[in-house]
Amino acid sequence: MQEDFRLIIDLVTVLGIAAIGGLLAALLKQPTLLGYLIGGMIVGPAGLGWIKEVVQVETLAQFGVAFLLFTLGVSFSLSEIKKVQGISLGGGILQILLTILVTTGISLWVGWVNSPQEGVFLGAILSLSSTAVVLRSLMDSNSTNTPPGQVMLGILVVQDLAVGLMLAVLPALDKPPEELGIALAWALVQIALIAGGAVIAGIWLIPPLLRLLARTESRELFLLGVVALCLGIALLTDRLGLSIEIGAFIAGLMISEVEYADQTLSYVEPLRDIFATLFFAAIGMLIDPVFLWNHWELILGLVALVIIGKFCIITPIVKLFGYSWKTALITGIGLTQIGEFSFVLASEGQSLGLVSRQVYLLILGTTAVTLIVTPFLLKAVPLLMGLPWFQAWFQNDDRVIEMGETELPQQNHLIVCGYGRVGQSIVQLLREQNYPVLVIDQSEEAIQKLRQTDIPYLYGNASSPTVLEKAGVSQALGMAIALSDSMSTRLCLKRGLEFAPELDVIVRANQDKDIELLYQLGAREVVQPEFEASLELAAHLLFSLGLSEPKIQRQVQNIRNRHYQDLRGERSAMLVSRELRQAARDLNSQWQTLADNSPVLGMSLKDIELRQLTGATLLAVMRADGTEIDYPGGETELQAGDRLLITGQPTEIKAAQALFSEPTPFVTPILNGGHGNGDVIANLWLMLPPDSAGINCPLGEVGLPQGVIVQALRRDGIFSMLPNADIILEGGDRLLLRGPVNDLTLAGDILTARSVLLASPQLEAV
Structure with a gap:
């Protein structure tokens, strides 16, 4: 077969199997990167052998690495680091250095490597975490704007930035020990000279060039010019003795501060995704499944060592920078995996002879497994929070870190929890009507805005009973909860109503599945932003078509009264039940069976007033005949043999159990x-x-x-x-x-x- 035609067949095979693997991974709610790796393993020389010549595919895969680092440079933002600059720069750099130091010592002691240089290289690989996996997990849980989410993303930005430096210094590690210092110094000098040239070009040359390309209004010409610029600078750095990857990263940095950065990113990202897929599939071709099977015990041991080791390094660092134990714990768990850029380092290190093929294969297998387990670890965090012996760690979350200089209102005021875009709009509207407002937030960026506008605030966790008590919840007129984290939203609502059971609380639902749960927990009104936008758009459209405004408002209000059920569509009972149990696990729950002599038999939930009386919430009723009532309404009557799913604090659940099981004078009128x-x-x-x-x-x-x-x-x-x-x-x-x-x-x-x-x-x- 002709060589050029063989390459076409290989490319089609790789892209096809990568697409299938990525699809299966997505269906299983795993990172698509894992699907690419497994697909490459299947068709590679160690798998089915459909692709025997990996060199040609690897050559094209280098473009994927170049475009990965180019887009990383373009999307690099100093503003993201400024939000958490202390932990980002100080903590991120300290984490990388400690990981390298600890890994070098352990690997030399155990005998995994033969020299300190190899230990440093291995430590550099393990120090990186996966931006793609962590970001996807944070987005799925709507936690990107929470303190743990901001800290994780800040550290990840520094790690990604360090990749460029690592790739530049990597060739120097291959030098003899007596020449290593000189080689490192020369590598840093080269980086400084190239960075200086990049700054000059980024100010004087790149902007005019991009403006000229944009003036043509040709998407193809703009893309062609940007790709030529990226690869041209990458080849230049390669000729100067540095890697293609560092050149691509520098090219991206040169464009990052230009007004065309977003346009450049949108054009290049599809090209990057295709070639990056080739890169990860090519990495998969190099993985030997037989080797992994024969060494599975060692790989699982390495996975445990990596996860525990990185957790023990990252968690104390976050705590050292003044964050709570809760934030430190979640960050430590979230960053325990090995990142996708570690594949880039591992591939480069093998070509330089810094690690043997056996160690290289162990690195690949360990990295893949850590990426798989990360989403499960992050989902397990709420369960860990509920364990009694973890509660002592979170006591610092209950304190008020800072109060506004303006006197805090303590009676007949309105409390707004969360000062993001929604919270800011609420505060603005309330202040225009001269209502006293108090804001609770724990984002330094939000607190800075509140300081500048002289709005009364509490800097702390809005779901903390101590903070809510300080805010005077029991004397407030009402409370609006606009937090970005679903778990914090639930806890804030529940604990606020513990202080004032009749408080008028309006809550923003971050996800559709939270709507019924928030109503069940006692919210007076639950607002879902996407549904509200749909209602407003439809109302304007219907009004323009001639429908009367009162009729439109009645229809819109009916939809709201039905908790957006008309817009949410039909959801299977199994799905609702599964979501309910997940929420119950997050909130600490227990099943209770009603005895035949229970004093509440025949009473409706409205008459019992369980939440007002005990603080606990009834989420589900399982009848003796197997019928399940999820999120029961106030008219639901309790019967003998019912199993009740109760959620709340341990003392609240105990009080509810006493109410259900002991003969008390609490009766219906x-x-x-x-x-x-x-x-x-x-x-x-x-x-x-x-x-x-x-x-x-x-x-x-x-x-x-x-x-x-x-x-x-x-x-x-x-x-x-x-x-x-x-x-x-x-x-x-x-x-x-x-x-x-x-x-x-x-x-x-x-x-x-x-x-x-x-x-x-x-x-x-x-």
Whole structure:
């Protein structure tokens, strides 16, 4: 077969198998990169042998590496590093150096390498994490703007930037020890000279050239010019003794600050993706499946060593830079894998003879496995957070890091949790109407904006009970939650309602599956931005077509009242159930079976008021006949044999279990033999105002009417059933009273009065 035709067949084969492998990986919710690697393994010389000459494919794959580094340089942004510049620059560099140092020492001690140079090279490979995998996982969980997400992305930017330096210094590691220092110095001098030339070209030459290309308004000509520029500079650096990869990266940096950077990136990315696919498939062809099978125990051991080692290095570094244990833990877990650019280093290192083929194959196998397990590790983080022995680590998350210089409003104010784009819009509208506003956020960038605009704020975790208490949630008029993290949103809502069960809370849902859960947790209104945009667009369109505005508004409001169900479409019961259980695991949950003598049998959830009474939330009911009710409504009545999925803190779940299993005086309103309203036995929640005369008095000496009993007391989020008569009342206490309606009204007047009305009658013995 002719050589040129053989190359075409090989390219079609590689791209085809890579597409199939990437598709399967995507369907399994794994990084597509893994599909490319496995596809290459299958068709390579060590697999089915469909491609025997890997050299030609590797040559074309070099273009993929060049374009990868070129687009990395173009997309490089100093503004991203500035957001978390301390941990990005200081922590990122420290992490790389420590990983190299530790790896060098361990690899020399164990005998994996034969020289310190090889140990340094191995450490450089292990120090890199996967930007592609981490970014995809953060986007899937909507966590890119959370503190752990910002820290991870900041460190990843520095790691990616270090790839260029590593590739430049790599040839120097191949020198004898006595020449190594001179070689390293010369490599750094070359980098400095080339960087200086790149700065000059980036200021004086590149912008006019790109403007000239853009003026032609020809997409093909612009793309051709950019590709020629990238590869031309890459070849120039290769001639100067540096690698093609560092030249491509420098070319990208030269364009990154030009106004055409985004246009360049959009043109080059499809080309980059095709050639990068070739590169990763070519790497897969070099992996020997038989070798991996014969050494699977060693590879799994290396995977465990890499994950534990990087976690033990990264987590203390993040904590050292002043972040909470929660942020440090999530960052440490998120960056434990080996990155895709490690393949670039490993391939270059093998060609330079820095590692043997056996070590090279071990590196490839270990890297692939770490990429596979990373998404699972990140998904396991919420489960770890729920373990009791982890709670002590997160105590620092509860503190208020900083308060605004403006006096914080403490009564009749509105709290906005999250100061992103949505939060900023809410604050602006509220301030225009002269409402007192308090903002809670833990992003340094957001806090800086609040400082500049002199808006009252708390710098801390909005889901922390300590921070919410400091914000005066129990005295607020309402609260808007616009956090980017779904888990923080749920916890903020739940803990806010623990302080003020009747608080009007409006919540932004980050994902469709969160809507029903947030309503179940007590949100007064749940807003989904994408659905709201659809409603507004449709409303404007219908109005332009002549439909009356009142009719449009009624239709839109009906959709909102049905929780966007018309827009969400039909979802299978299995899918809803799976999402529900995932949310329940994140929130700490437990199943409880109703006994035949349970006092709540036959009662509706609306009458029980489980969340107000205990702080716990009922997410699902499993009937004795197997029927499952997910997110039950207030009209749902409990029956004997029901299994209840309860979520909340351990003390809240325990209180709910006591309510369901112990005979208590908590009953639904009933007629008590008479026909007047005064004979109706009812329940009443009442909060003691700060100026109540009953404060600092024993409960039994307040002077409640004889027919009224106190069924429960909630203080600081803690529930007590049937409190003792000698308990001292405090401002903010919430009391659940039971008795005839007229007596309840009188009891409410007594407890909220500014002076003691009655003091002699004793509380009915309970």
